[in-house]
Amino acid sequence: DIQMTQSPSSLSASVGDRVTITCRASQSISSYLNWYQQKPGKAPKLLIYAASSLQSGVPSRFSGSGSGTDFTLTISSLQPEDFATYYCQQSYSTLRAFGGGTKVEIK
Amino acid sequence: QVQLVQSGSELKKPGASVKVSCKASGYTFTSYAMNWVRQAPGQGLEWMGWINTNTGNPTYAQGFTGRFVFSLDTSVSTAYLQISSLKAEDTAVYYCARDRSSGWYNWFDPWGQGTLVTVSS
Numbered sequence: 674d675i676q677m678t679q680s681p682s683s684l685s686a687s688v689g690d691r692v693t694i695t696c697r698a699s700q701s702i703s704s705y706l707n708w709y710q711q712k713p714g715k716a717p718k719l720l721i722y723a724a725s726s727l728q729s730g731v732p733s734r735f736s737g738s739g740s741g742t743d744f745t746l747t748i749s750s751l752q753p754e755d756f757a758t759y760y761c762q763q764s765y766s767t768l769r770a771f772g773g774g775t776k777v778e779i780k
Numbered sequence: 781q782v783q784l785v786q787s788g789s790e791l792k793k794p795g796a797s798v799k800v801s802c803k804a805s806g807y808t809f810t811s812y813a814m815n816w817v818r819q820a821p822g823q824g825l826e827w828m829g830w831i832n833t834n835t836g837n838p839t840y841a842q843g844f845t846g847r848f849v850f851s852l853d854t855s856v857s858t859a860y861l862q863i864s865s866l867k868a869e870d871t872a873v874y875y876c877a878r879d880r881s882s883g884w885y886n887w888f889d890p891w892g893q894g895t896l897v898t899v900s901s
Contacts, residue, residue, distance in 0.1 A: 674842065707887045709825075716875055716891040717817075717825065723885040760825055764886040767830075768841055769815065774824040 675699055675763050679772035685780040692748040694775045696761035701741045705765035708737055708746045711774075712757045720759075721746065751777070782806040784876055784892035791898045797864040800895045802876030809857035810834045813879035815888055816850060816861050820872040830879060831859060866899045873897075 676699040686692050696706065704724035709717040719728045721737035724744060734749040748755055756779055761772040787801040802814065816828040829840040831850040838850040849862045859876055874895050877888035 705885060709888075711825075716894050717877075717888075718891070719887055719889040722887040723882070726885075728889070758824075762825075762827075762888070767839065769827045769830075769886075769888075771817075771825040771827060 674768055675702060675766050675770055677761055677763055677770050677772035679759075679761055679775050681775060682773060683776040683778060685778050686751050687780045688751055688753055690751045690780075692751050692755075692777060694746045694759055694761075694777075696739075696744040696746070696772050698742045698744075698763055698765075702763045702765035704740045705763055706737070706739065706744045707762045707764060708735075709760045709762065710755075710757045711760065717760065748777075782878070782890055784878060784890055786874075786876060786892040786895045789896040789898070791900065792866050793901055794866055794868060794899055796866050796899075797862060798866060798897055800861045800863075800874050800876075800897065802859045802861070802892050804857045804859070804878070807878075810854055814850075814852075814859040815877045815879055817875040817877055817888075817891075818844075818872045819875065819894075820869075823872075828861075828874075833859070863897070866897075868899050870897060871899045 678697045706724045708721040711717040725737045736747050738745050758774045758776045760774050783805050785803045790798050810833045815830040818826045828844045831838045847864050851860045876892040880889050
């Protein structure tokens with residue numbers, strides 16, 4: 674099975690900061706990588722699919738990059754509403770594993 | 781609009797069973813697979829598996845075989861998750877999520893609002 678590892682598991686940042694979250698797959702998954710945002714008490718929400726395609730309605734400060742085993746989610750200028758937990762997910766295999774999550778907290 | 785609405789919270793005793801529903805609206809139910817995802821308290825997302833809404837064929841992730849059953853009632857555009865012989869460690873929020881695709885790429889969108897299942901004596 675493909676394992677997904679995110680880093681860091683948590684980070685503290687200030688409004689306006691550039692934030693980068695990484696996700697590593699245990700084997701090459703091409704560009705079959707999605708990113709989700711989850712706020713406390715809410716269902717996850719799709720941000721990025723196919724590694725770099727921005728879901729409709731998602732602000733352009735979110736971007737995704739990478740292919741193969743290493744991927745990045747970048748928030749170019751952190752906004753108050755972006756404090757949340759972010760998950761990557763592979764869709765290369767039919768066993769759609771998630772990463773462990775990265776919690777973005779207010780500094 | 782496309783929407784998934786799940787059944788309400790459940791409080792069950794160990795050894796009991798529970799059935800969570802996920803009602804879809806705003807699209808053709810049988811055109812998209814449905815996934816189930818578990819989130820234990822304070823933990824991350826764990827993919828449980830998916831069900832082909834056209835054929836009814838389920839696929840279960842490792843760790844979710846035996847006590848977990850996915851089913852459908854296509855006449856009411858609803859997917860179900862049944863968990864039997866409940867244990868305390870089954871306490872979690874359970875989400876359904878529609879499988880979307882473009883070419884060979886797949887992702888989950890939208891998600892249901894989640895159903896909290898609490899197992900306690």
